[in-house]
Amino acid sequence: MFESVGALFGAPWIYALVALSVLLDVFLPVLPSGVLVIAAATAAAAGSGAATGLVAHEVPDILALILSAATASVLGDLAAYRLAWRGGDRLDRAISRSRRLTHAQERLGGALARGGGALVVLARFAPAGRSVVSLIAGAAHRRARDFLPWSALAGLSWAAYSVALGYLGAHWLGATWLATGVSFVALFGAGAAAAYLMRRQPAQPT
Helix, strand or coil: CHHHHHHHHCCCHHHHHHHHHHHHCCCCCCCCHHHHHHHHHHHHHHHHCHHHCCCCCHHHHHHHHHHHHHHHHHHHHHHHHHHHHHHHHHHHHHHHCCHHHHHHHHHHHHHHHCCCHHHHHHHHHCCCHHHHHHHHHHHCCCCHHHHHHHHHHHHHHHHHHHHHHHHHHHHHHCCCHHHHHHHHHHHHHHHHHHHHHHHCCCCCCC
16 A cells, blocks of 8 residues: 555655645644654655665655755744744733743743753654744744754754654554554654653743
8 A cells, every 4th residue: 555655655746745844833733744754754665665675766765855854844943933033022922821831931941041952952852842942942032043053953853753763664564554653653752752851841040
């Protein structure tokens, strides 16, 4: 089944679709961008013959997926960061109306103020963590040169991890729905672990 799906996902537009999904999920965290990246990587592995151990041309496809997802991740972070930078009082009021965002701001503000770049990488894996950190970094007027390199590392790490899950799942378990399901569980597990570690960040001193 994945062989035929692989041909569909191998079309050039899949990279644009992946990029668009990753770009927009900084504003709409409900978008299944990680699921899409894994499915595309699994299908690319199946279509290239990687799942059967054959020598094929899967590397350009995998690298294109990583590049598309990572680039879109950084561009999305930058858009949210600039929006928050210019948001002013309007953004502050929006954050204050959300208990979740207010709590996250208290927890993450201190870490960002101390230049917690590793937190940006960690947040990329947590559900909505990327959105919160990008918005808080912009609202706090952190310098772009302090934020964007960590955003780039976060985007590349997340993209490489997600693509590797799909590719290796297909390679080890075959291009089956079981392989895809195991990859999804690993992605969500990493997100849960990242969310737990983020909650342990100290609150911002008042």
